[in-house]
Amino acid sequence: xxxxxxxxxxxxxxxxxxxIKKSRAYALVLSGNHVYTSGAGGTHAATIRGALRxxxxxxxxxxxxxxMRRQPxxxxxxxxxxxxxxxMPQNDEMPLDLASRICNSYLLSQTDKLISFAFHESTTVxxxxxxxxxxxxxxxxxxxx
Amino acid sequence: MxxxxxxxxxxxxxxxxxxxxxxFDSICSKTKPGRIPGGGDSGRGDRExxxxxxxxxxxxxxxxxxxxxxxxxxxxxxxxxxxxxxxxQQQGPQKYCILGTRxxxxxxxQIIELLYVV
Numbered sequence: 001x002x003x004x005x006x007x008x009x010x011x012x013x014x015x016x017x018x019x020i021k022k023s024r025a026y027a028l029v030l031s032g033n034h035v036y037t038s039g040a041g042g043t044h045a046a047t048i049r050g051a052l053r054x055x056x057x058x059x060x061x062x063x064x065x066x067x068m069r070r071q072p073x074x075x076x077x078x079x080x081x082x083x084x085x086x087x088m089p090q091n092d093e094m095p096l097d098l099a100s101r102i103c104n105s106y107l108l109s110q111t112d113k114l115i116s117f118a119f120h121e122s123t124t125v126x127x128x129x130x131x132x133x134x135x136x137x138x139x140x141x142x143x144x145x
Numbered sequence: 146m147x148x149x150x151x152x153x154x155x156x157x158x159x160x161x162x163x164x165x166x167x168x169f170d171s172i173c174s175k176t177k178p179g180r181i182p183g184g185g186d187s188g189r190g191d192r193e194x195x196x197x198x199x200x201x202x203x204x205x206x207x208x209x210x211x212x213x214x215x216x217x218x219x220x221x222x223x224x225x226x227x228x229x230x231x232x233x234q235q236q237g238p239q240k241y242c243i244l245g246t247r248x249x250x251x252x253x254x255q256i257i258e259l260l261y262v263v
Contacts, residue, residue, distance in 0.1 A: 032238040043245025043257055050258035059238075107242045113232075117245030117257065128244055138232050144246070144253055 032059060036107050038100070039064040039075050039085075043117045048078055057083050061110075065103035066092050097124060104128040113138045119145045 037047040039062050051060035062082050064071060067089035071079070079085055088106075091099035101124060108114065114132040118125040120143060132139045245257070 034238060034240045035243055036240065037243045040247050042247040042249035042254070043243065044247075046249065046254035046257035047243045047245075049254075050260065053258060104244060107244070111240040111242035113239060114242045114244065115260070116243070117249065117253065119246055119248070122246045125244055125246055132242075136228070138228075144249070 032056075034059045034061065036061045036063065036111050038062065038103055038107065039071055039079060040100075041072060041074060045075065045078060048082060052081055057081065060084065061086065063103055063107050063110075064088060065096065065099035066094075100124050101127065105131065108132050108135060108137065111137070113140070115140045115142070117142050117144060119143065 035047060035051055037060075038044045039048075044062075048060065048062060051057060060082060061084040062079060064085065064087045067087050068076060068079070068085070070092055088099065088103060091102060094102075104124070104127075108128065108131060114129065114137050116125050116129050116139070118129070118141060120126075126141075129139050129141050243257075243260075249257070
């Protein structure tokens with residue numbers, strides 16, 4: 001009885017791993033989309049980790065709202081493996097929300113499509129989505145709440 | 146005042162009383178909340194409805210609070226449809242911008258990592 005239960009648990013996880021490997025191979029061969037993101041924690045860190053896991057760091061560009069030294073230590077460690085990092089040290093004197101808005105505008109000017117993960121209270125991110133819609137970009141907003 | 150006048154007055158008073166009782170009955174049949182329980186010949190159906198006459202419409206201006214706002218349907222223009230069609234048919238590498246909140250759970254971070262891979 002216990003053996004049957006164990007096999008039931010093991011089999012789907014194996015198939016799931018295979019699916020991930022297949023999709024990764026598919027991504028490496030066929031896609032090649034370039035991803036632009038910022039350097040904060042949370043969503044951006046996950047995006048950077050995903051790009052590095054997919055073994056395509058050349059298709060990743062990280063734009064920082066301020067200089068590298070103003071970033072948290074975790075982000076600095078993660079960004080060591082990223083080839084293309086654009087910093088904005090000229091915004092160091094600005095408050096972070098204003099620097100983030102400038103950074104987001106720059107990111108939108110460089111890209112065709114926007115995928116954003118936000119709460120309904122995430123004003124800066126939602127502002128960026130509205131700006132992207134004005135720019136006639138294809139916008140996908142995924143709300144986490 | 147003559148006797149004829151007295152008779153006329155009595156008749157007039159009786160008519161007025163009849164009119165008064167008729168008017169009272171008609172008012173009672175319309176405004177059930179003010180009706181005396183057990184008084185008059187009220188129908189059983191009226192009692193079951195708590196004294197409310199369904200044929201009587203409640204006046205306008207009812208305050209029902211703040212109801213849920215109707216969701217506005219997405220505007221569909223030829224340009225937007227063509228743009229989405231082009232986005233579906235477009236093949237080859239594209240430039241994606243991924244933005245998001247810093248307050249992101251571990252599960253959501255794992256999902257985002259997978260998004261890049263897929």
